[in-house]
Amino acid sequence: MNKFLNILFFSVLFCACNSTQEQTLKLSVVTSPSTTATNAFYVSNKQPLLPLHFIKLPIGSIKPEGWVLKYLQLQRDGLTGHLGEISAWLEKKNNAWFSGNGEGDHGWEEVPYWLKGYGDLGYILNDDTIINETKSWLDKVFQSQQPDGYFGPKIRPDKDGHFDLWPNMIMLWTMQSFYEYSKDPRVIPFMTKYFKWQSMLPDSNFLETYWENSRGGDNLYSIYWLYNQTGEKWLLDLATKIHNNTANWMQPDNLPNWHNVNVAQCFREPATYYMQAKDSSFLHATYNDFNLVRTLYGQVPGGMFGADENARKGYDDPRQAIETCGLVEQMASDEILTGITGDPIWADNAEDVAFNTYPAAVMPDFKALRYLTAPNMVISDSKNHAPGIQNEGPFLMMNPFSSRCCQHNHAQGWPYYAEHLWMATPDNGIAAIFYSSSEVTAKVGEGNDVTLIQTTNYPFDEHIKIEVSTSKNANFPLYLRIPHWCNDATVSINGQAVKADSMTASSYVRLENNWKNGDVIELTLPMQLKLQEWQKNKNSVSLYYGPLSFSLKIDEDYKLADSKKSIQWDSKWQPGADQSKWPAYDIYPASAWNYGLYLNKQPLAGQFKIVKRQWPADNFPFTPKSTPIVIEAKGKIIPGWTIDKYGLCDTLPQSPVAVSTKEEAIELIPMGAARLRISAFPVVE
Incomplete structure (x- = not known):
């Protein structure tokens, strides 16, 4: 009799819980989150900028696990973590980045390239050695700021005495990550003073050299980051100045240049300025650039295109390669564009590169990498393979130092990916952008601190489990991305299937619910x-x-x-x-x-x-x-x-x-x- 009553009790309890779930759960399938609301807890675009569809969480909010954590640990123990000890470009003696006054006999893009990923790696892993070493460099960068606002190396002026602003653009990104992590009060006035200096430069001598002209979009992104912190309107005028002096990435049938890294990095510039211009032609230009280079040189697997260093007419076979720099810059562009547009296509492409091309560019122990990697590649050696590939040199071998750029710039790839596993949404929700074992702690709903614990071996398995950990019930929306290749996704909550009219590919399942501690959401993405x-x-x-x-x-x-x-x-x-x-x-x-x-x-x-x-x-x-x-x-x-x-x-x-x-x-x-x-x-x- 007691056994029967126990069974009856749990049956009634299950039905009541299931009934409560049906009453509180609001399910919809959307192409992107609505931007009619404004996230109350995380810095997003201030008016008059268009609102972001997804908002990057502060560094430290996400703790990766599984194979992504393993990759970060390999980076720490391998080339990324020890590059400062072995690369001559990172040697502190006579380094213009470390002198504190911009003087030195070396110092260009290598230091900020490395710090951009190295620092973020330390923040994610909470590694004191890396964090302290990053700070020792940034302290010198702060010290280098001149009374007029300029900072960094004074070397490498062009024939007119103009200093190349390209490496400073990278260092600004490093500063932004440092501020997210530390809230160091020096960062905001430092960037403000520098941008004041930029605003005074005449257009005739602004972003004139090749790299800075191509990559002005990186400078533009930092201006918007600072504007969202301070709201100072003059920054928007500077943003327009930057866009007008950057290479034209809005040509319908051409690109300003065909350097592989520039293409992967700079095609996003029009979409970045679209947030201010609010003219859809800017957004369209970014999509057009992405499709144009892939139509001409990207009829290959792996998410990229065949440019070697510079794409050439007639060289579009899958044996044509891409720089490791190009891989990590494409992933970063995809992550940024996911936030700007909400379009799942960008997360899909980031996965394509991250799963299929980037891992093969690096040795499994992360102690060497190669400059160029191709979809069809049956020899990886130190010989000069030009003109079969565009580069003349030993660019196919696995080598700690075959080139000065990729050996330093590779560092951002996995840290940036890990930072975008989860993103906040305008409606005080959270979204699973990339599926990977991880924990994220974020403010949601009415300000509740909630931890979501994801367990999966994706992309090698189709099952994703997300467990809710919260001290009290919290009502908020959870977004789950449905990749472009999946037409039969299923979702269950606490073992009960959730039904929707259509969980279509290239969309998001939005689950708004009064979530309680221990709730389990399971997503299955059947692979075919x-x-x-x-x-x-x-x-x-x-x-x-x-x-x-x-x-x-x-x-x-x-x-x-x-x-x-x-x-x-x-x-x-x-x-x-x-x-x-x-x-x-x-x-x-x-x-x-x-x-x-x-x-x-x-x-x-x-x-x-x-x-x-x-x-x-x-x-x-x-x-x-x-x-x-x-x-x-x-x-x-x-x-x-x-x-x-x-x-x-x-x-x-x-x-x-x-x-x-x-x-x-x-x-x-x-x-x-x-x-x-x-x-x-x-x-x-």
Whole structure:
């Protein structure tokens, strides 16, 4: 009898809870959050700027876990964390960034490039060593400010005596992160004084040199950041001045230049100024730039485009590469544009780059990287492969120092990604932008401090679990992004399915509820196989499973190389650096790579077998041996597709390719785990 009463009690309790959920839950599917409200707790755009759809949370709000945390730890223990000890450009002696007065014999973009990610890495990991070292540099930057407002190095003036403002733009971003973390009272007056100085410069001598002219959008972004802190109207006049003197990224059929990093970084400038101009043509220009470069040079997997250093007409094969700088700048642009537009396309592209291209640009221990990485890349060595690739030099090898830019600029990639896993919304809610195991603590609703704990192995698994931790019930909206590739997403709350008319791809599920401690939200994003045909690139194909693109598994033969002999003139070690701790490698194929993919008329599920493996014990899934998912496929060798005279895999043959070789079983692994890879396949008959 008691057992029956207990069952009856819990049944009634379950029904009551379920009924309460139905009464309090408001569910909708939206293309972006409404901006009619204003977030009461986090700094967003002040009027007259257009409101943001998503608002970046202060550094420290998000604690990454899982494989993203593992990547940050590898950065800390690897090149990022120790670059200050080994890079000659970061040597403090005679460094114009560290002298305190702008004097020195070296000091350009390298220090702020490195600090931009290094400092954020320390703030996220709460690492005192990194935080204190960052502050020691920034203290010198504060000290360097002149009475007129200028700060930083006095070296590198052009023939007219004008100082290049490009490296200062990067340092301003470092200052903004430092302020988010520390609220140091020096930052706001420092930036204000500097921008006052900028506002006095004549247009005839403002943003004239190549880098600063191309990248004025980074300066513009910092002006809006300061305006949102102080509300001083003259800053908007300076913003217009910056836009008018920046290269024209609003041309309908052209870009001001085709340097890969500039394109990835600067295409967002019109959308940034759109917040002030409120003219949709500015927003359209950013979308147009993004699509234009991919139409011409981006018929490849991995979210990027083939520019090597500078895109060239006629060089659009997937063997054309992209700088590591370009990868991290594209991710940063996507993250910023997610906030400005609310459009899920930008988060989708950031994932494409983050999962499929960026991991392969860096050694698994994060102690070396390569300057250039391509979707089809079967040799990664120190030879000069020009003009097959645009650059002349040892730019394909894994090397701590093959170039002075990417070795420092790479630092921002994963820290910035981790900072955007969650974002605030105008309606005092919170949004899961990128799915990754993490904790976020934020003010929501009426000012409640709520922690959301996310557990997932995404993108290698389709299940995401979010648990609510709160001292008292809190009513607020939670947004869940539905990626472009997913049409059958499902959501449940406390084990009960939540029904909506349509949880469509490229949208957000908005769950407004009176959340209580222990509530569990589960999101499932069913992953399906998809074959992408690149008609403009010889009808080649790429295979996707959810957000992951797959590459041929090629056995990788690592040969230890002398990094001293395989560097550019502008890549320098500190005199006392122990280079034995920072090995460089040439990577060669130890198995056949020239396979075409064999397809038939069956559904994809009948042609390919998905094999799930155990999650790696070290939480690092981006190596051929550790990846938790592989795909079994069929292929045939293409005898005529070989290494060409430039030492690169030859350009793609036109598909379909008629061959007489036998059909073989081949294994495909996630593109990001393959440092040698074929990711755009010819189709064989």
